[in-house]
Amino acid sequence: MIKQETLERKTFYKVGDFVLEYLVIIMILALVIVTAIVEPRFLTAANFRNVMGQFGPLSFTALGMTFIIMGGFIDLSLPGMISLIAMITLSLFDIIGEIPAMMVGMMLGIALGSLNGTILVKFGATTQAKALFITFGLSQLYGALSQLYTGGSPINRGAFEHPAPLTQALSSGTVGDLFPFYSFFNYIPFTFIVFLVFLAILFIFQKKTRLGRSINYTGGNFVAAELGGIPTKRITVMIYAICGLMVAIGAIVAFSRANVAAPVVIGANFERDSIMAVVVGGTSLAGGRGSVLRTVLGVSLIILLSNCMNLMRIDSHLQETFRGAVLVVAIWLDHRRHAKG
Amino acid sequence: MTIYTTHIQHRQDTQSFGKKVLKVLGKQKALVAIAVILIAMLFSSTNIFTLSHLRAFLLVASPELVIAFGVTFAVICRACDLSVGSVMSLSGIIAVQMINSGVPVFLAVLMAILSGSVIGFINGFLIVKQKTEAFIITLGMGLLLHGVALYISNGRPVSTRDPIFNAISNTNIPIPVIGYLPSIVVWMLLVGVITFCILRYTSFGRNCYALGGDYEVAEHSGINVVGTKWTAFVITGTCAAIAGVLLSSRFNTGSAVFGELTPLIVNCSVVIGGTSFAGGIGGIVQSGLGVLVMHMLRYGLSMFSIEGAFVSINQFVQTLVIGIVIVSIIAMDCYAIKRKKEDV
Numbered sequence: 151m152i153k154q155e156t157l158e159r160k161t162f163y164k165v166g167d168f169v170l171e172y173l174v175i176i177m178i179l180a181l182v183i184v185t186a187i188v189e190p191r192f193l194t195a196a197n198f199r200n201v202m203g204q205f206g207p208l209s210f211t212a213l214g215m216t217f218i219i220m221g222g223f224i225d226l227s228l229p230g231m232i233s234l235i236a237m238i239t240l241s242l243f244d245i246i247g248e249i250p251a252m253m254v255g256m257m258l259g260i261a262l263g264s265l266n267g268t269i270l271v272k273f274g275a276t277t278q279a280k281a282l283f284i285t286f287g288l289s290q291l292y293g294a295l296s297q298l299y300t301g302g303s304p305i306n307r308g309a310f311e312h313p314a315p316l317t318q319a320l321s322s323g324t325v326g327d328l329f330p331f332y333s334f335f336n337y338i339p340f341t342f343i344v345f346l347v348f349l350a351i352l353f354i355f356q357k358k359t360r361l362g363r364s365i366n367y368t369g370g371n372f373v374a375a376e377l378g379g380i381p382t383k384r385i386t387v388m389i390y391a392i393c394g395l396m397v398a399i400g401a402i403v404a405f406s407r408a409n410v411a412a413p414v415v416i417g418a419n420f421e422r423d424s425i426m427a428v429v430v431g432g433t434s435l436a437g438g439r440g441s442v443l444r445t446v447l448g449v450s451l452i453i454l455l456s457n458c459m460n461l462m463r464i465d466s467h468l469q470e471t472f473r474g475a476v477l478v479v480a481i482w483l484d485h486r487r488h489a490k491g
Numbered sequence: 492m493t494i495y496t497t498h499i500q501h502r503q504d505t506q507s508f509g510k511k512v513l514k515v516l517g518k519q520k521a522l523v524a525i526a527v528i529l530i531a532m533l534f535s536s537t538n539i540f541t542l543s544h545l546r547a548f549l550l551v552a553s554p555e556l557v558i559a560f561g562v563t564f565a566v567i568c569r570a571c572d573l574s575v576g577s578v579m580s581l582s583g584i585i586a587v588q589m590i591n592s593g594v595p596v597f598l599a600v601l602m603a604i605l606s607g608s609v610i611g612f613i614n615g616f617l618i619v620k621q622k623t624e625a626f627i628i629t630l631g632m633g634l635l636l637h638g639v640a641l642y643i644s645n646g647r648p649v650s651t652r653d654p655i656f657n658a659i660s661n662t663n664i665p666i667p668v669i670g671y672l673p674s675i676v677v678w679m680l681l682v683g684v685i686t687f688c689i690l691r692y693t694s695f696g697r698n699c700y701a702l703g704g705d706y707e708v709a710e711h712s713g714i715n716v717v718g719t720k721w722t723a724f725v726i727t728g729t730c731a732a733i734a735g736v737l738l739s740s741r742f743n744t745g746s747a748v749f750g751e752l753t754p755l756i757v758n759c760s761v762v763i764g765g766t767s768f769a770g771g772i773g774g775i776v777q778s779g780l781g782v783l784v785m786h787m788l789r790y791g792l793s794m795f796s797i798e799g800a801f802v803s804i805n806q807f808v809q810t811l812v813i814g815i816v817i818v819s820i821i822a823m824d825c826y827a828i829k830r831k832k833e834d835v
Binding site: 273280287289291293294295298436465466467469472473478482485 | 630639642645759811818
């Protein structure tokens with residue numbers, strides 16, 4: 151036992167492994183240094199505020215996706231879910247008030263997530279490839295439902311009768327609005343604080359509770375976990391429900407930032423960006439390894455990457471290519487890393 | 492001895508007729524679905540059982556059919572390819588751009604198709620040699636290629652006026668009995684026959700089935716598993732590129748938006764046809780039927796919308812139905828695999 155541990159430690163400190171393990175941090179540092187040299191505007195207060203403001207819907211959905219990928223699954227139903235949740239929540243704003251509507255939205259997120267998980271478990275879709283196709287179909291389904299719900303027309307938030315202070319705060323509020331003591335607080339958006347709160351809750355859940363650790367076992371080896379007495383099926387439904395909740399919050403942040411929310415369009419590309427953030431952060435697609443903190447690094451890298459490319463005035467289509475390349479390389483390195491062990 | 496054999500025969504005979512029918516129908520999901528849709532169509536006001544409707548239907552379905560023929564190889568090898576949509580739009584754009592810059596049509600088309608082969612080769616390298624998970628790496632590859640397609644077309648549809656390129660898909664070929672067929676359908680049938688023969692009558696095709704059934708066993712029986720699977724991905728990429736050229740030639744336009752939902756829908760269609768994710772089962776004909784089911788659904792639903800009162804929202808109902816079909820078919824496939832495992 152002790153021997154094995156020392157052995158692991160020895161292999162761990164090989165330089166190559168170290169670089170592979172903390173590649174995302176190295177990449178972030180390299181990106182920051184290079185951009186700071188090439189483009190002096192990168193290190194200004196205005197840009198700092200800009201970068202902080204980017205911790206928007208994507209950071210929430212990526213947190214939810216972390217658990218799913220850690221459990222050895224995948225979820226492509228984010229666009230449809232975001233669309234449906236956003237449309238229903240917005241339509242309830244004038245009827246039952248702002249905060250109750252958001253509550254309904256979160257409940258809906260949990261319900262849809264549980265539905266996804268239950269379908270997968272009931273039909274025995276325990277591999278990633280099967281989960282991918284089923285959740286893709288569900289995304290189409292939810293998207294179509296949201297279109298039917300609004301009749302295809304977008305919802306304009308400006309036309310609401312009642313004021314919506316919380317939505318306003320999520321869209322452009324900063325901590326400085328509440329605590330105007332330091333000018334520094336003006337640079338921290340309210341959404342970022344909400345993000346930190348959820349990050350802390352999920353981190354404690356993952357590391358300190360039995361259920362949280364069961365997710366790692368389920369993703370590591372589904373059959374072994376089941377034989378070991380872990381309720382793998384319930385865990386699967388649970389991780390999808392957690393993802394549903396985070397997606398609901400992501401949807402709320404997403405429509406807070408857009409004045410006009412159109413069905414389907416509002417959720418476009420969230421699935422791919424979330425998967426990218428999680429994988430780039432270093433959570434293994436093979437399941438069983440990973441952490442929400444790694445996802446934060448992944449999200450930061452993606453935000454910084456687009457910020458840097460915007461500052462350097464790189465063509466937006468070329469940016470798309472770069473993002474795809476980062477994803478492919480990240481998946482490739484992930485497999486190389488875990489093929490060794 | 493004799494008693495024993497008769498006993499077995501007796502047992503086989505007593506398997507009820509209904510069960511046998513169900514077993515056959517379960518294997519031919521696509522045929523059943525087509526029959527159901529056709530019967531439903533009888534109740535719509537437009538008569539779709541005419542030659543012109545059939546022709547238009549095949550015309551629309553052709554590019555996806557060509558892609559599905561290629562994807563069948565990947566799925567039989569127990570993998571899938573989600574980059575086909577981007578390969579399709581990219582090859583179309585490459586062909587159009589090259590023709591616009593003065594390259595002869597023949598060479599431009601050849602280069603466009605070769606681009607698909609090269610991408611298939613890279614996919615194969617990453618999946619077979621580097622042992623990455625096929626669906627996620629091809630998903631990433633699809634995003635990458637979508638970016639490339641956007642970049643080289645500048646985000647706009649690119650068009651050409653070359654008459655020869657236009658003629659590839661838009662010539663009417665006279666055929667006795669049924670009048671004529673658009674050439675895109677003829678190309679589709681040609682690709683279908685070639686892929687069918689490769690899969691059915693060559694050792695490579697047989698090897699595909701073998702390694703899809705059990706990778707380890709195939710390796711130990713002396714099959715060149717790496718080469719076979721790699722070639723399967725090259726074929727998939729090539730077919731997707733051919734589809735791209737055909738589609739671009741039909742519209743005279745190459746655009747990056749052509750293949751956005753195609754990869755997932757085509758992969759689902761292949762599974763609907765009976766080529767299972769468990770690998771080693773299926774074939775070209777089944778995949779073709781699967782794609783036809785998907786298209787009939789769309790085509791049939793749009794026929795119904797003409798008479799319906801809510802024309803404007805009917806498109807959403809179409810998406811809804813397609814979503815339900817995808818979920819239920821894949822879920823059924825998973826359930827069948829699960830049951831089979833439990834039986835053994």
